Amino acid sequence: MASPPSSAIAGAAVSAVALADVITGLARGLPLPAATAQSVGSACRRIAGITAPRLTSLGGAAAIAAELIATVQVLARDADPADASAGLFAAAAATRMCAPSSASPVLTQAYSLARALCVSVEAACLGEAFLCEARTEFGDRQAASAARDRITRALEGAVDRVAAALGQPAAFVLTTAANQTCAHLVDLAGSLQPLIRAECDALLPVDRPRVVALRRPDARARAGGAQPRRDPVPHAGVVRGAGSEESLMRVHHLVPGPESCVTCRHFGRIDPIVLLGGNDPNQGVCRFRAPHFVESLGAPNAVWPVVSMFMLCGEFDRAYDPPLGA
Known part of the structure; x- marks a missing residue:
């Protein structure tokens, strides 16, 4: 059994590798253009194989987080919105398992950097999922209402975690995106016929x-x-x-x-x-x-x-x- 990471940097490196694997799985499950799929795969392999194992500083962890978020944005915006939203919600849930854990209070405190890395990618996945729901062409009123319910459930499960790990400004941005998307879906549902x-x-x-x-x-x-x-x-x-x-x-x-x-x-x-x-x-x-x-x-x-x-x-x-x- 592998021993737990012994420092904050080592924990962030382990989380970065796990997050790259999550994004790779997301890309494989979406019908992406060939160039996008190749670009996403290359970025995830570089993070998992080169950048994360050589991580030595907080600045490097921030750079990995930025690259992972940019990769999520690229694949979400090149995929079909109706297909991407479900995968992004699933990927956001999977990121919660990417941070290492330990019974030691000292290591638990040290892993806060890894948790922040995971929550940043989770917030990126949720934000892109909200945008995909807004761009989806729903055929009836119930489908639009179901999308609004999915957004509400996802936000309620993540907003406290985002605020604790990334601060209130990040939670405010995510909440604003969810509220604006829900308002758009309410207007859209009013123009659609109900399915009886x-x-x-x-x-x-x-x-x-x-x-x-x-x-x-x-x-x-x-x-x-x-x-x-x-x-x-x-x-x-x-x-x-x-x-x-x-x-x-x-x-x-x-x-x-x-x-x-x-x-x-x-x-x-x-x-x-x-x-x-x-x-x-x-x-x-x-x-x-x-x-x-x-x-x-x-x-x-x-x-x-x-x-x-x-x-x-x-x-x-x-x-x-x-x-x-x-």
Whole structure:
């Protein structure tokens, strides 16, 4: 087992190597241009292999911190914002494990330089993540709100650590960046349509077929084997705000207790050709009950029982409520 670093400079050197590895892993996980990926990889290898092992002064530690921060900025701004934000948040969390630790109070105090180095890179990752969230083109209101929540959680977990290691001015800069990004996301969310997800046990389409007669397909129908036709019943739907293509599908929620047959999911309007003597607008058919068969134009047809829209059997739930947004 390797012994812990014995001084502040040695602890900072160990942290610098670990931070370079974190940034290398971040770069590998992002779709970067070839020149950027090569530049980031070269900088991280130089820090881990040359600069950090030869660290001898506080000025050298500050130079390493500046180079690591510049490397984070380059890869964050050359990557796609939607891809980079998640990786930057993860890299910021990984930097917390890069500082050495010891049970010795003396070494713990000496490692404050290493902790400051780690927190500076963490703050850089968070700041760039905030900017990536601001530059991302969100498709709906919920996505923009989720980005704001991510920023708030990350800031709450890091601001005290930044203030303790780097001072109040650094914490103020990070807080200001987070607040301005959240304000931008609030304005953006107000201009986006909400994404509405509805999942129900059963849904009925709005435009229900009015045809209530079904030609019998085979001889089994004479023996009562034909079943009443059912409307297609989708089980879930997605509606984005009005004006989008997906809003063409209107989604309804199940609610219990039909007031009458006209609000029952088994009630259907009558095609005028079915009833002899005209079509009563107050009548429909119950498509749950078994159909009876009539001879029409030489072929047997299945017809469901005629009911009044004001009748109520009390056995079934109402099909749907008024459409969303109506």
